[in-house]
Amino acid sequence: MIKYPNGPIYIKKEKKQKKSKTELSFSSANRGMNLEEDINISNEYYKEKGICLITKRPTPINIVKVDYSKGAKIIDAYFEHQSTTDYNGVYKGKYIDFEAKNTKNKTSFPLANITSHQIEHLKNVLSHGGIAFFIIQFEALEKIYLLDSRFVINQYENGDRKSIPLKTFDEKGYLLERGYYPRIHYIDAIEKAYFIK
């Protein structure tokens, strides 16, 4: 084994397996607060049922070194920030694009972990007639909302506070139903927000 100065830290097997498709378990015990996982599983459900096709963009990785002696093994690389959003796809022919974020905050959603690149990306999506929103999980409140990206963009660019109050989510957003399968039934909210006139 290769010795590293401080020793490599392994990604725990359990953690990795949890994300694999075969390991998806729908017991209520596992139905925790992992927003990304819940959305991925919901997307899988939507795909299988032919409801919509939304996929997660892979995390971009900056590759520095590849060892080709054992079949293209990456030996030096770094995670990069997504310059777009995490999810996009198609529903009823329309382009769908969204970012999912979790917050431990109970009263507002801090805008600190949204990048200016993501705001630019969402503005572009809107300018081309796409549907763009955020799925925000208030972990402590056990509540997940869909909020149109316009409210977030506006607050990000013109707001005098660096967060969006929970009140805005209650008034302008859509509370998402949590369930067994799909875990987060966000298509209902898309339907209400963008398709039912």
Added chain:
Amino acid sequence: MIKYPNGPIYIKKEKKQKKSKTELSFSSANRGMNLEEDINISNEYYKEKGICLITKRPTPINIVKVDYSKGAKIIDAYFEHQSTTDYNGVYKGKYIDFEAKNTKNKTSFPLANITSHQIEHLKNVLSHGGIAFFIIQFEALEKIYLLDSRFVINQYENGDRKSIPLKTFDEKGYLLERGYYPRIHYIDAIEKAYFIK
């Protein structure tokens, strides 16, 4: 430096820099046959001009080991096959999805390097009303075509030959104009194929 059994093979600096945004040079000398690069540059152009928003999905990477002692350095990882296509985005509100492939073949496009996952993905896109196609470059002929995914799916699933003859591209496809900037003017073909009735 860490010693590996067979020594690591480095990705050449020049190659890496060639792909970076700052290094994009539009001299005709560089205007080679790198289809992916040409499409990425065209997408950048389309984004800047507000014509459409198409992005490349990052290559999915299976991460085995991360060393957190120096700020999340990936030290063992492998490239994975894209289970979807390489490109998607929005044009005039509609969902766009496509795969780009190069062939050295002069008379037909071999279907061998299209995966069944990609075919399934494109069928799903079509079923949800999205626009799905291939951009195929015949390197030796210096020709690039846009061909609706239906022809490829049909040939993949029902065809008695494992390739699509050039004739099909001439008859059913759209020859793409190559230029200075954008390098491949594929939006014109999308317009003709899907928007002008």
